Amino acid sequence: MNLSPVRVRFAPSPTGRMHLGSARTALYDYLLARRSAGQFILRIEDTDRKRFVEGAEQELRDGLRWLGIQYDEGPDLGGPYGPYRQSERQESYQQWAAELLRRDQAFPCFCSADRLEKVRQEQLKNKQSLRYDGTCRQLDPAEAQRRIAAGEKHVIRFKMPYEGETRAVDTMRGEIVWQNKDLDDSVLMKSDGLPTYHLAAMADDYEMKITHVIRGSEWLSSFPLHVNIIRALGWPEPIWMHLSVFLKPSGKGKMSKREAAEAIKDGHSIFVTDLKDLGYTPEGVLNWIVLMGWGVAEDDVMSLDQMVQRFDPTNLNPSPAAINFAKLDHFNGTHIRLMDAADLAGRIKPFLVGAGFSVDDAKLLKIVPLIRERLVTLDDSIPFAGFFFKDELTPDPQDLIAKDLTPAQSAGVAQTALEILTDLPDVSHAQAEPPLRRFVEQSGLQPNQVFGILRVAVTGQKVSPPLFESMEIIGREVVLARIRRAVELLTTF
RNA sequence: GCCCCCAUCGUCUAGUGGACUAGGACGCAGCCCUUUCAAGGCUACGACCGGGGUUCGAAUCCCCGUGGGGGCACCA
Numbered sequence: 001m002n003l004s005p006v007r008v009r010f011a012p013s014p015t016g017r018m019h020l021g022s023a024r025t026a027l028y029d030y031l032l033a034r035r036s037a038g039q040f041i042l043r044i045e046d047t048d049r050k051r052f053v054e055g056a057e058q059e060l061r062d063g064l065r066w067l068g069i070q071y072d073e074g075p076d077l078g079g080p081y082g083p084y085r086q087s088e089r090q091e092s093y094q095q096w097a098a099e100l101l102r103r104d105q106a107f108p109c110f111c112s113a114d115r116l117e118k119v120r121q122e123q124l125k126n127k128q129s130l131r132y133d134g135t136c137r138q139l140d141p142a143e144a145q146r147r148i149a150a151g152e153k154h155v156i157r158f159k160m161p162y163e164g165e166t167r168a169v170d171t172m173r174g175e176i177v178w179q180n181k182d183l184d185d186s187v188l189m190k191s192d193g194l195p196t197y198h199l200a201a202m203a204d205d206y207e208m209k210i211t212h213v214i215r216g217s218e219w220l221s222s223f224p225l226h227v228n229i230i231r232a233l234g235w236p237e238p239i240w241m242h243l244s245v246f247l248k249p250s251g252k253g254k255m256s257k258r259e260a261a262e263a264i265k266d267g268h269s270i271f272v273t274d275l276k277d278l279g280y281t282p283e284g285v286l287n288w289i290v291l292m293g294w295g296v297a298e299d300d301v302m303s304l305d306q307m308v309q310r311f312d313p314t315n316l317n318p319s320p321a322a323i324n325f326a327k328l329d330h331f332n333g334t335h336i337r338l339m340d341a342a343d344l345a346g347r348i349k350p351f352l353v354g355a356g357f358s359v360d361d362a363k364l365l366k367i368v369p370l371i372r373e374r375l376v377t378l379d380d381s382i383p384f385a386g387f388f389f390k391d392e393l394t395p396d397p398q399d400l401i402a403k404d405l406t407p408a409q410s411a412g413v414a415q416t417a418l419e420i421l422t423d424l425p426d427v428s429h430a431q432a433e434p435p436l437r438r439f440v441e442q443s444g445l446q447p448n449q450v451f452g453i454l455r456v457a458v459t460g461q462k463v464s465p466p467l468f469e470s471m472e473i474i475g476r477e478v479v480l481a482r483i484r485r486a487v488e489l490l491t492t493f
Numbered sequence: 494g495c496c497c498c499c500a501u502c503g504u505c506u507a508g509u510g511g512a513c514u515a516g517g518a519c520g521c522a523g524c525c526c527u528u529u530c531a532a533g534g535c536u537a538c539g540a541c542c543g544g545g546g547u548u549c550g551a552a553u554c555c556c557c558g559u560g561g562g563g564g565c566a567c568c569a
Contacts, residue, residue, distance in 0.1 A: 013569045048568055113567075129495035130565050155567050173498070182496050190567040197569050220497060221564035244499080245563070251504075254562075288505095291518085295506035298517055317506075319499045320562055327505065327519045337532075373532040384530090440528090451528035463530045 005038035006211045010064075010071070011201060013045040014056035018063040018272045019255070020323070021216060021246050024289040028214050028243065030069045031290075031311040038211070042074030043204060044085045047194050063272035067282045068304055081208040086200050093195035096203045096233065097156050097188055105232040106188060108144050108154045109136035131184040132157065156189035158198070158229060166224040170240050172318045178224045186225050198225055206235045217242040217318070241313060244293055244320045246270075251322035268325040275328075279351060279379030284332030292321040301334055333376045341368040348381040355382045357389040366473050370465035384465060388473060393460035393482055397489045400456050402449035411490035413445070413453050418483045427476045429468040457486035 010026040012018070033040035042064070044057055061076065073079025083089055100106035109132075119133050136144070137159060148154060160183045169175050188199040195203075205213060219226075220242050230237055248259040260270050269275055275285055283303065290307050291300060294316050302310065336344065345364045352359050364385070371384040387393060401410045420439060424431045440450045455467050458479055464470060471479045 011569090015569070045569065051568060109567095116567090124494075127494040131495090153567095170498090176497070178496075184565075187567050192567075194567090196567070201569090216563090217498070218563060218569085223497085242498085247562080249504085252561085291505060293505090295508095296517085297507045300506085300518055315507095317499095321506090322504060324504050324519070330519055333532090371531095374530065376531095447528045449528090455529060459529095461529090465530085467528065 003036050006032055006036045007039050007041065007209050008033050008212050008214060009041040009043050009205070009208065009210050011043040011045050011204075011215075012060055013048065013051070013197075014060065015048065015051040015053050016056060018060050019260075019270045020272070020289055021243075021255075022060075023063065023067060023069075023272050023285070024246075024292065025214055025216065025243060026064060026069050027067070027286060027290055027307075028241075028294075028311075028313070028316075030071075031308055032212060032214070032313055033072070034308045035311050039072040040070075041079070041081070041208060041210070042071040042077075042084060043208070044075055044087075045197060045201065046085055046087045047197065047200050049192075049194070059273055066276050067272065067286060086195075086204065089200075089204065090194065092207065093189070093200055093203055094193070097195070097199060100158070100188065100229075100232060101156065103232060105159050106156050107137050107139070107159055107185075108148060109157045109185075109187075110139075110144075110147060110152055110154045111136055129182065132186075134185065137185060153191045155187045155191050157185040158188050158225060158232075160185050160225070160228065166228060168223055168227040168240065170220075170223070170242050171314060172241055172316050176220075176223065183224055183228075186222070188229075198222060198229060202226055202229045202233075202235075205238060206230070206233070210238050212239045212241070212313075214241045214243060214313075217244055241316060242318070243316070244318055246292065247320050247322040249323050249325065254320075255323065263323075263325070266325070268328070270323065279377030279381075280328065280332050281335055281347070281378065283335035283338075284328060287331040287335065288328045292323075293317050301331070301338075329376045336375050336378070337373055339372075341365055341372075344368050344372060348378050348385070351378050351381055352385060352389065355386065357386060359389060363388065363473065367465075370469050370473075374465065383461070383463075387459045387461065387464070388470070390460070393485070395456050395460045395486065395489070397493050399462050400453055400486050400490050401493075402445075402453050405445075405449060407490050407493040410453055411487050411493075413443070413450055414457060414483055414487045414490060416443075417450065417454055418480065418487060421476075421483065422480060424476075427471045427474075427479045429472050432471060433468050453486070454483065457483045 008029040010029045012022055030040050032038070046052060057075070064071065071077065073081065073084060075084040097106065101108070120130055123130050136157070161180045164180050166178045166180055166183065167175055186198055187196050189195055223240070223242070227237060245254045247253065248255050255270055263269055264274065267278065269278060272285070286304055286307070287302055290302070294311070296310060342365065345361070345368045348368070349359050349361070349364060352364070367385050367388055371381060374384055375381060400414070401407050402413065405413070416439060417436060420435045421427055421432060424435070436450070440447050443450070451467055452462070455464055456462055458467065458471055458474065
């Protein structure tokens with residue numbers, strides 16, 4: 001691929017939450033920019049005042065920051081081509097619209113919403129394609145001028161050629177050809193004086209010197225409009241890539257609101273900040289989404305930097321991809337296992353604190369190696385490490401009874417173990433294991449019967465990190481107290 | 494109804510005319526390891542949508558079907 005520096009932009013509209021599709025587009029933008037030592041720009045497309053959502057831009061920025069996708073220019077950072085919010089660039093759009101009018105590549109349209117709707121119904125009835133019928137395109141320019149001067153409400157539409165064809169290249173798909181007769185005279189400037197995406201995005205891309213446009217495939221249908229606007233104004237054309245959409249897990253249809261809610265019920269989510277709260281790591285999420293639409297032959301576990309090294313946009317896959325949360329779990333667990341203890345401890349701590357535990361850092365650092373390979377999400381640290389920070393445990397007495405043993409027999413086992421441990425200077429792994437193993441052998445019991453009782457006694461749960469390592473961290477006094485308590489529970493069962 | 498895009502294991506994908514007995518990953522199943530749960534190791538199962546061409550040779554190129562997806566707003 002060509003490695004001369006690119007300028008790419010991630011241009012979301014602040015109309016909702018940041019989802020996986022956006023994150024992946026931003027990631028590809030970032031990878032391409034870094035790979036070529038170019039710039040990655042964040043631009044906010046807020047020309048729709050009706051759909052504006054307060055806080056959406058903040059969530060976008062938080063999401064990007066959390067993922068580690070850093071932009072070089074943006075609304076909060078500034079940059080040489082600002083402002084980076086479309087609402088702050090209105091004069092520019094008005095000028096370009098005027099220029100299009102001057103070049104006879106656009107026309108004012110006075111059609112009312114009512115009339116347009118009637119036309120649409122008619123077309124629907126006649127099974128025709130749904131598009132503007134060209135009424136105002138025929139208007140005498142002087143007449144149109146008079147009506148504008150008189151203050152009549154109007155929009156500006158692009159004058160799409162009636163004949164011939166439009167050709168444009170998408171790097172993932174090659175050349176695409178449209179018959180101009182199938183194309184529409186789309187609105188460029190709304191009657192409120194604000195531009196539509198079509199004009200605003202093209203003008204910004206031109207003024208911000210964007211070289212590569214990476215966007216969702218939902219833009220494929222307005223692709224010919226966009227290249228025609230660019231060509232009408234004589235601007236240089238960027239290189240285009242239209243990314244496939246994400247399909248719901250079943251593979252049938254794209255992610256919907258309903259499906260998003262379904263995922264949340266399942267302990268997953270398609271929203272970036274939710275994933276963070278659920279205990280997913282940026283590494284895991286990034287590794288997961290980078291591979292949806294792009295493939296590597298082998299070694300698919302990658303850090304962001306490794307992705308930068310390997311990313312090749314000519315290898316992107318244009319077909320839609322079904323979301324697979326099991327794979328997110330896999331990548332998240334894998335990256336957790338790759339972290340060093342201090343790093344992981346720092347990430348786990350907020351989850352433990354959030355669950356109400358007061359966390360001792362030194363202790364947590366010792367716990368981390370024990371639980372690291374058991375975590376799928378950071379959130380899993382709560383069941384695996386919580387008991388280390390509890391003052392008192394109340395195990396279910398039922399759980400203290402070993403398989404094939406009576407409560408009384410189980411109590412006897414616990415009592416013997418308690419005596420063995422009491423005689424020891426400490427309950428370190430090295431000190432505690434040999435005598436307890438000897439006890440298992442002499443008693444003729446199964447290891448899991450003895451250790452099972454102790455596990456529940458010491459950790460309060462049937463599933464836990466390794467027993468001896470856990471006891472060592474918990475410490476002699478607490479371990480003995482907990483086993484004593486278990487004996488009590490079993491004898492009064 | 495119209496326009497456009499897409500098509501390899503259940504899923505994400507590698508594959509750019511001969512190196513394909515179609516590779517990897519997830520999941521699933523089995524085994525090993527093991528005091529629980531994991532992790533790890535090994536093994537198994539599993540795909541070129543269909544039909545026509547082009548070619549000595551096609552998963553790969555072309556056409557047609559079929560299936561899937563996106564769009565057809567004064568939303569992005």
